[in-house]
Amino acid sequence: MNIKVSFIFILAILLPTFLLAWFGLLAVQSEKAVVEKNMTQKYKAMADIVESQMKDALSRAPDEILTDNFSLDLLLSEQAAIFRDEVAIFDRKGRPLQGAVRNLKEAVYTKPLKQLPYTIAVYERYPLILEQLEKRQKGLVLYILLIVFSAVSILAGGFYSLYALAREWRFAQIKSEFVSHLSHDLRRPLTSIRMFSEMLKDGYVLTEEKKREYYKIISNESDKLTHLANNVLDFSRIERGRIRYNFQPEDIGKLVKETVERFKAYRTEEARPIILDMEACPLVTIDAHAITQALMNLLSNAAKYSPADKEIRVSLKNYKREVAVEVADQGTGIPSSEQEKIFQKFYRVPRAEVNSIEGSGLGLTLVKYAVEAHKGKVLVESEEGRGSKFSIVLPVG
Ligand SMILES: Nc1ncnc2c1ncn2[C@@H]1O[C@H](COP(=O)(O)OP(=O)(O)OP(=O)(O)O)[C@@H](O)[C@H]1O
Ligand SMILES: [Mg+2]
Structure with a gap:
């Protein structure tokens, strides 16, 4: 303020x-x-x-x-x-x-x-007069306390209203920025899908190799759209309090492997190694869809915010009462002053390259929300210029 x-x-x-x-x-x-x-x-x-x-x-x-x-x-x-x-x-x-x-x-x-x-x-x-005066003085002290209390209440109320107002303004601003970002994020993949599919349809692409390349671009762009749509849908469900989880005992090791495989399939154009480091874990009661989405978001961030040839390490750790899924990259890192803020909705670290990297600032908000719904926590360790490690810690049993 x-x-x-x-x-x-x-x-x-x-x-x-x-x-x-x-x-x-x-x-x-x-x-x-x-x-x-x-x-x-x-x-x-x-x-x-x-x-x-x-x-x-x-x-x-x-x-x-x-x-x-x-x-x-x-x-x-x-x-x-x-x-x-x-x-x-x-x-x-x-x-x-x-x-x-x-x-x-x-x-x-x-x-x-x-x-x-x-x-x-x-x-x-x-000695009535003096007694009365003393009573009056006591009354006055009470009266002053009352005034101070009211003043403090008015101040607190006023500050809270101003704070709430400022927050609403900020959210309104962020939401309108989000809508413009979203339409931009939607338009980019849609334009390339349309362009490449029309070229294919009209027979302008002659060699098989070029055709395969264009099909891959179309497929990658539709994956981006799916990611965006999933996040936006989950977000709006959360905002309206409509999200429901289906908790089932799951083999978390299998889920991590499958998610990484799916992620690799999206990004075949990258030469980036994704290293898996898995410890055996007991069954964990989770909503498989929500945890897959959360891991997808962490993988997508690790890939977006690190050079295309730097490895990503995905580990599954068994801490007996908890299991942790960790995603570590060797990317830009996050300054410690930003490490709490990145979990806020629509928040993106203000960096020069932020506009060239697609994103709506929703991924980590959804990760945190989903993990906390499992009574787990999301941890981040990061150093600027060296990389980041995000961990999803889930209770066992
Ligand atoms: N692995 C990472 N390395 C560096 N910065 C990161 C990493 N993960 C997240 N960030 C920072 O945190 C911000 C918030 O991340 P989040 O996943 O919520 O949003 P986004 O990636 O910008 O968009 P979205 O996930 O909605 O497509 C990012 O904009 C980025 O600045
Ligand atoms: Mg993200």
Whole structure:
């Protein structure tokens, strides 16, 4: 996807979310600070009133009261009583002069009485405002989480839609390219079949040798058409979910040999050696038609993407629980960055010679689909300029 679009998209959703959340938090915090400041002033004023009243009472008290601790405590408690249940007096050891303090929460403001061995503690009996503010702050955090969650969902949804749209566009483009490729791929063999058959029919070819050569061209071109038609038919069946497999225990060694023979018969004009290297294998439950088609596709690729005189090695390996059919060529190879992509439908490695080699980019997609329907896997090992080895690994039993 376009990086600029993604960036604007992220900015358009995340920036307002972030600003909204930030302003919200700031508002609650400043409100809390104002309330706390007002309350502290109120408590200070209360403490000042009590303190001045105490001094006043002490200055007026007879001397014997001042030397009697019990009477002194009583006198001070009385002064604190004007703010009953809100102000408490503690002695130097931290003991309350009244009993009620036990029920109150922690003091919100304490002030030592300078000339006296006592402390005034002020309690907020109704700390509702702060509690509410704290609740509001918690609510705000939840609200922010919700906004972030929605933003992330919107982003994910948006990205997915854009991604799906981009993919659809790409597929639409690929499909139209496919149709034009297909008509091109169909026209080429059809034209030569028509041309050579007309020459034969009209008696322009006189020697037996030339006739044989032209019949061979016609036969090769019709094989190409068969290959193309088979792939396109299988592909459309897969696309419509109409493909059915007929699994039967099969002699895989026989199937490999017969397929290679059929393949050689198609390509009699090539001097290419096809080496068979077969290990004995047990019967494998497969759909013979699908595996033959898959092997045909691998052979056709090995031949298409390697020079006409380089050997192709076909091996059958017995790994006891699995069997592997391997097709190795000494051709162009596939860069490692392309090795996953080649299994995607219509994908062809973008190389200079791609247009001169016939193909629709369907062969390996069909191979992978058919092999995976057998609960097997397709492996590829390849090195550019050295060759490729494709393996169809099938479970035994
Ligand atoms: N043995 C190979 N050596 C080098 N490149 C290969 C080989 N096999 C496949 N490729 C690359 O992978 C691409 C996809 O292969 P695939 O068989 O799916 O399509 P195709 O051969 O182009 O067309 P089709 O098989 O439909 O006629 C090929 O176009 C080619 O670039
Ligand atoms: Mg192919």
